[in-house]
Amino acid sequence: NAGVTQTPKFRVLKTGQSMTLLCAQDMNHEYMYWYRQDPGMGLRLIHYSVGEGTTAKGEVPDGYNVSRLKKQNFLLGLESAAPSQTSVYFCASSNFEYEQYFGPGTRLTVT
Amino acid sequence: AQSVTQLDSQVPVFEEAPVELRCNYSSSVSVYLFWYVQYPNQGLQLLLKYLSGSTLVKGINGFEAEFNKSQTSFHLRKPSVHISDTAEYFCAVSYTGGGNKLTFGTGTQLKVEL
Numbered sequence: 001n002a003g004v005t006q007t008p009k010f011r012v013l014k015t016g017q018s019m020t021l022l023c024a025q026d027m028n029h030e031y032m033y034w035y036r037q038d039p040g041m042g043l044r045l046i047h048y049s050v051g052e053g054t055t056a057k058g059e060v061p062d063g064y065n066v067s068r069l070k071k072q073n074f075l076l077g078l079e080s081a082a083p084s085q086t087s088v089y090f091c092a093s094s095n096f097e098y099e100q101y102f103g104p105g106t107r108l109t110v111t
Numbered sequence: 112a113q114s115v116t117q118l119d120s121q122v123p124v125f126e127e128a129p130v131e132l133r134c135n136y137s138s139s140v141s142v143y144l145f146w147y148v149q150y151p152n153q154g155l156q157l158l159l160k161y162l163s164g165s166t167l168v169k170g171i172n173g174f175e176a177e178f179n180k181s182q183t184s185f186h187l188r189k190p191s192v193h194i195s196d197t198a199e200y201f202c203a204v205s206y207t208g209g210g211n212k213l214t215f216g217t218g219t220q221l222k223v224e225l
Contacts, residue, residue, distance in 0.1 A: 004154075031211050040120070042201060042215040043155075058212065090154060094211050098162075099145060102154040 002026055004103035006091050012109045013081040021076040021106050023091030029101075031094045032074035033058075034066060036087040037105075043090065049074055081110045113138045115204050117216035124192055125224055132187040132219045134202030144185040145203045145213070146176055155201065161185065172196065197223045 007022045023032065030051050035043040045058030049068040063085060065077045074093075078085060086109050092100040116135045124130045136142065143162050147155040159170025166178040176187045185202060202216040 033212075040217055042115075042217040043213075044215070045212060048212060092155075096211060098211070099157045099160050100211070100213060102147075102156070104154045105152075 004091055004093055004101050006089075006103040006106050008106060009104070010107050012111065013078075014111055015082060017081050018077070018079050019081065019108075020078075021089055021091075021108075023074045023076070023093075023103060024072055025074075025091075025093040025101070026072065027093060027095075027101065028071070029093035029095050030071075031096070031100075032068065033092045033094075033100065034064070034074065034076045035090045035092065036060065036085075037090060038087050046076065046089075081108075083110045086110045113142070113204055113206060113214045115202050115214055115216035117202055117219050119219050120217065121220045121222065123222045123224060126194055127191050129190050130188065130192050130196075130221065132200050132202075132221065134185045134187065134216060136183050136185065136202075136204045138183075138204060138206055140206045143205045143207070144176075144178060145205075146170065146174070146185070146187050147201045147203060148172075149199045149201065149218075151198075158187070158200070192221070192223050194223050194225070196221060 004025045033048040034046040037043045044060045047066040052071040055066045067075045089106045091103040094100040114137045145160045146158040159168045161178045169175045199218045203213040
């Protein structure tokens with residue numbers, strides 16, 4: 001039981017490049033989330049999903065897209081990376097109104 | 112809209128001393144409350160949660176928190192800290208029927224010194 005895993009762990013992009021972050025969970029959770037963590041700002045919700053095939057915007061969705069084609073996977077895409085998207089990205093999953101389980105994070109640097 | 116305030120960005124404390132990390136929230140509806148801990152270069156781990164029932168909640172590693180509805184607070188306490196408790200602590204709130212979305216505070220860095 002791996003819990004929540006994220007791929008890759010580190011990535012460096014140049015401005016304008018695109019990439020996809022993969023989140024996978026093996027707990028059969030319905031809900032999945034993408035957050036970004038920046039110093040002094042806590043974690044902010046980017047997008048989330050309440051079930052396979054659904055997605056919704058969070059607090060800071062601009063510049064990101066997501067897809068949930070399979071229940072266990074939640075993908076976060078950056079179509080044209082900007083330096084402002086340099087951050088640590090965390091994926092989480094949960095079942096209904098219980099605690100969220102977090103992945104180890106992806107550290108992204110955009111130069 | 113919900114919000115969470117963690118007034119102390121850093122809390123230095125000596126080993127074996129007690130500590131309290133403060134958390135206040137604002138919400139017009141019933142809430143669920145959480146404390147998470149983040150060790151360096153790691154993800155977040157749940158310390159404890161309040162969903163309903165007893166207002167005193169006990170968590171892992173000897174931590175506890177008390178839900179105070181009238182003061183809209185959920186302060187985290189430990190009677191005697193250890194060096195290994197050095198980490199960043201986040202308070203978070205979600206509300207019933209809200210898709211379980213969490214709103215986080217900005218975090219409190221607990222530094223335990225010898």
